[in-house]
Structure formats: structure tokens, C-alpha cells
Amino acid sequence: MLPALAVLIIFLVVPIGLAFYVSLTRWDGLSSPFGGGAKFIGFDNYKSLLTVDNLTRQNFATSIRNNFYFVLFVVPLQTALALFLAVLLNNRFLRGRSYFRTAFFFPSVTSSIATTLVFLFLFSGGGAVNQLLGYVGLHGPNWTADSRGVFHQALGVVGVDSAPGWSQHEFFNLSWWDWFSGPSVAMVVIITLVVWTTSGTFMLMFLAGLQNINEEVLEASEVDGATAWQRFRLVTLPMLRPTLILVLTLGLISTWQVFDQIYLTGNNPATITPAYLSYNQSFQNSAFGIGAAIAFLLFALIILLAALQRRLVGTGEDD
Amino acid sequence: MSAHSYSPPWRRGIGYALLIFFAVVFIGPFLIQLATSFKTDADAANNSLSLIPHPATLSAWERIFGFTENAGIPFGRWLTNSIIVATFITLGRVFLDSLAGYALARLRFPGRQAVFWGVLGILAVPGAVLLIPRFLVLKELTLFNTYPGMILPIVVDAAGIFLMRQFFVNIPTTMEEAARIDGAGVFRTYWSVILPMARPGLITLTILSFQGSWNEFQLFLVSTSDPKYNTLTTGLAKFSSGQLGAGTQYPLTLGAALLSTIPVAIVFFAFQRHFIGGQLAAAVKG
Numbered sequence: 001m002l003p004a005l006a007v008l009i010i011f012l013v014v015p016i017g018l019a020f021y022v023s024l025t026r027w028d029g030l031s032s033p034f035g036g037g038a039k040f041i042g043f044d045n046y047k048s049l050l051t052v053d054n055l056t057r058q059n060f061a062t063s064i065r066n067n068f069y070f071v072l073f074v075v076p077l078q079t080a081l082a083l084f085l086a087v088l089l090n091n092r093f094l095r096g097r098s099y100f101r102t103a104f105f106f107p108s109v110t111s112s113i114a115t116t117l118v119f120l121f122l123f124s125g126g127g128a129v130n131q132l133l134g135y136v137g138l139h140g141p142n143w144t145a146d147s148r149g150v151f152h153q154a155l156g157v158v159g160v161d162s163a164p165g166w167s168q169h170e171f172f173n174l175s176w177w178d179w180f181s182g183p184s185v186a187m188v189v190i191i192t193l194v195v196w197t198t199s200g201t202f203m204l205m206f207l208a209g210l211q212n213i214n215e216e217v218l219e220a221s222e223v224d225g226a227t228a229w230q231r232f233r234l235v236t237l238p239m240l241r242p243t244l245i246l247v248l249t250l251g252l253i254s255t256w257q258v259f260d261q262i263y264l265t266g267n268n269p270a271t272i273t274p275a276y277l278s279y280n281q282s283f284q285n286s287a288f289g290i291g292a293a294i295a296f297l298l299f300a301l302i303i304l305l306a307a308l309q310r311r312l313v314g315t316g317e318d319d
Numbered sequence: 320m321s322a323h324s325y326s327p328p329w330r331r332g333i334g335y336a337l338l339i340f341f342a343v344v345f346i347g348p349f350l351i352q353l354a355t356s357f358k359t360d361a362d363a364a365n366n367s368l369s370l371i372p373h374p375a376t377l378s379a380w381e382r383i384f385g386f387t388e389n390a391g392i393p394f395g396r397w398l399t400n401s402i403i404v405a406t407f408i409t410l411g412r413v414f415l416d417s418l419a420g421y422a423l424a425r426l427r428f429p430g431r432q433a434v435f436w437g438v439l440g441i442l443a444v445p446g447a448v449l450l451i452p453r454f455l456v457l458k459e460l461t462l463f464n465t466y467p468g469m470i471l472p473i474v475v476d477a478a479g480i481f482l483m484r485q486f487f488v489n490i491p492t493t494m495e496e497a498a499r500i501d502g503a504g505v506f507r508t509y510w511s512v513i514l515p516m517a518r519p520g521l522i523t524l525t526i527l528s529f530q531g532s533w534n535e536f537q538l539f540l541v542s543t544s545d546p547k548y549n550t551l552t553t554g555l556a557k558f559s560s561g562q563l564g565a566g567t568q569y570p571l572t573l574g575a576a577l578l579s580t581i582p583v584a585i586v587f588f589a590f591q592r593h594f595i596g597g598q599l600a601a602a603v604k605g
Contacts, residue, residue, distance in 0.1 A: 017450040094335065121569050124364075127367045128367045259537060275450075296448070
């Protein structure tokens, strides 16, 4: 126990405390921050991220917006797809289900870097996705290089091409028009990729949940004349509630930390997230104080959202 | 006869169609990746959907394995580094996680409950928050740009401790009591009696540790800056995001990415049961 505990304390508990100290300093990452190499500046880093009208705050606001739309799309999509696949695989009239389960789960165990590279290729300008779209007569965008917001483009279809007057007011250095942009086209690629890689894991959790459902209850409801959809909605879904809450919680926590995939798309305002911005400010911009402050704001946000979710829907165990 | 022992053929037909559609969606990208690695750069860019390379070439693979003058990437070094760190991290986790898990499941010591909640709390720390803290500590301990610096921070993991604790809790205590009556000490009991009984748990832990350390990216990114410590993940990522000064050479990068996937794929197909069991055990912790 002791060696394990020592490692966890040295490499986890102490570092978090040290990082909090760094978030209160101006430090370039070169000298030791504890021997006078870092200048203590109190909460100035947090102020510059939250209250000062500058580029840092604009980048931070952009990263929050990007990540918000990422979460908004990934969590429902991956949960719905995972549940759908689990229900499909739970149909005992179909053969070879274990092979299909293996296929659906496989992307979940591979390296995030390797799968991101594949998706960046599939979604490149002349890539496989655009070729497929070409077969049905659609002209796909230059996905990863396209920073236009999806909601903006949808508005463009109904004739709203530029920001209406009211939406040009700024909030956190970002106009309301930019806040309501929706995910960028480039972010849609990352959303697709992450849904593709995580659905398999959540599918397994739903499958385990489905196997705990009493067959007799389902059969009784069928005898009572319930249709397949009614059985799913009124019997299966309520019984899956604990699994559903687990999947939503895990999804919410992990999607707010998306980093590896964003690293590969580079320092692009269309896809940066707080986790990436924290890395970029620290390791590529030598502003470790700002980077650490972003990490702690993200930490606070995740804890807040997890607590909020717990209050709203409970843990799923005691009801 | 139960109420739904029959399913009409049309409904099964839809079921199979959906299964096949999703199998293509989930596996197709890997097939395209495989085919692309045998294409020329131009063919990869122009016929990216085609599964048949035209013309087929081994040039990407020759560059990956360093058979040509124009070796694109130091793949051998990345592979060696990945093997080194994954081996030590896996061995460390199997040994330390299982010891810690045993202590939490069996030994009575003051503060055991507090330690248990502490481990659970660590599980809840978002990984993205740890980038700077880890860099800080490694720098202070002068372990930045060293192999120990890439290994030590994740040589124990809270999820593994938790997994092993669950396994040990489910083993009946009678065997240990018998061993203790025969005069075996705590470590001896653990080593000769408990560990053999926890074999399924240990296999799961080994596999998940290997997969986790082989795919690890964030720690290696912040614990090294010298290219000679690049692993398959950091090497490929830096190469592709342009830091090593090469553009988009898809056959080369996708071939290297494919090779980096193969070890985990082999382990996955051989021990799938353990992957699934481990995923579910890890989920329950949440």
C-alpha cells in the first residue's frame, strides 16, 4: 500500500497544489518556479482570463464556446448510438452478434492519435467522405480547414448571411453572433471521430444493463399488447436509468477534457478547447501561469457540472 | 411457448442490414488505412476511398522500416521507446496496483477508509488538469527528458487499484486464514495463496495496463521535449502536426499509425473477454 500511495501523492496530490501556486505567478517554464524563477502576481492570471478586455480572454472564450458545442453534440449522439447498438445486439434472433460486438468495440481500444490521423485523412479535401458525398451529388467542404460555424451556415440557407445588429454586442470579447455560431465544420470532424471511438465502450455498459432486465416483465408487457416501441420506452428505458446516468456522467466529464484530437488539428481557433489552450499557453507560449489558471478554471467547471448533474438527476442508485 | 419466440424474417433482415452497416462504419476506416499504406502519395490523395492501391507500392513501408535513403520517420526509435515504457509501466502497475488493492480489501490498518476514499477521489481528477502539475514535478526532480520521468507518474493508477480491490474482496477469506494458521506471513499469504486465486483479475489488469501505457499520449508529451524520447504516440503526433517539418504524407503516416495499432489489436482479439470485463469494472467505479 505505502509505495502505491507514495507514488499517487508525489505525482498527483502535491503536483496539483504546486500547479495552483504556479497559476498565481508569471513563469516561463525554464527556471525553477519555487526558487525565485516565477513572479508572484496573485490572481492576475484569473483576472486576465475573466475580466480584462484582451486577446487572452477572447481565446479563452472561444475555447469555451468550441468545447460547449462539442459536448452539446457528442454526449447525446454517443449515448444514443451506444444505446441503439446495444439494443440491436441484444436481439437474440440475430446470429453472429459477438462478432459485430467486437467490430463496434474495436475503435475504443486503439490509440487516439492513430484514429485521429485516419479521420483527418478521411475528412481531407479530396478524402473518402467527400468522395462518398460526391456519389450522391453533394459537394463536401474542405472539412478540417473550414472554420465556419454550422449554425451560421444553416442561417445562411434561410437568407441570414451576416450578423444582425443586436448580435454584434460582445460578451467576453466574443460577439453574440460568434457565441451562437454552433460547432465549426472542422469541429464536426472531431465530433464524428469521438462519437465513433467512444460509442463502443458505452455500448458495452448498456449491454450489461440490458442483460439485467427481467425477461418476464418484457414478455408480460407484450402479452398485454404493447408494441416494440412501447416496450422499449415504458419498460426497457426506465430499467436502464442507472446505466444511462452513468454513461451521461462519464461522457460529460470526458468531453470537457478533449485534448489529443485537438492537438493534432493544431492551434486553430475553430477547434481549440480549454485543455488544449492550457497546454498551448504553457508549453508553446511559455506562459505557464496563464496555462495553469485555465486548467484550474476547467477543473472548477467540471466539478460544478458534475455536482449540478448529481443534483438534477441523482446518482441513479438510490431511486 | 413464450410470447416473442418468433421474429418475422423482414424484421431480422432489417436487423442484419443495420449490423452490417455499422460494421462497415466501425471497421471501414481501418481498411482504408491499410489500403492507403500501399498507395503512392498521389493515389492516396486522389482515390482515397478505393481499397485497391493503384499502383501498389511498398515505398511507404520501406521508409517506415528505414530501408531507403529517404527514411521518412525514425519509426524504430519510436517503437523501441514505446516498448520500453509500456513494459515498465505494465510491470509496475501489475505489482503495485495488486499490492495496494490487496491492502485495501483485506488488511486492517488505521485510516484504511480514508485511503479508499482518497483513491476514489484521485480517479475523479480530470486528466487535462494534470499536464502542468506533472511537468512541474518532473522538472523539480530533474526527471524531465528521462525514461523514469515517462514511467513513474503512471506506474500506479487508481483505476487499477480499484479493479484489484474488487477482485480481492470477492475471494473467500477461508484460504488465507488456513495459510496464516500454518504460519505464513502477510506477504507470503498474498504471494502464494491470494495472487494465484486472483489470476483472472491480474490478466485483466495486465491487458488494460498495456493498452493504457501503449496508447498514452499526454504524459509523454509533457515529460519530454527531446525527440530521442518520442514514442509511437508523441512521435506520430508531432510528425503530423508539422513540428518535424513534413507535410501530409498519408501513406507514410497512416502506415506507421497502423503499425502502432497492431500490438493492441492482437491483444484485444486474443483477450477480448478481459477487455470487456475490465471496461465494466472500470465503469462501476464511476
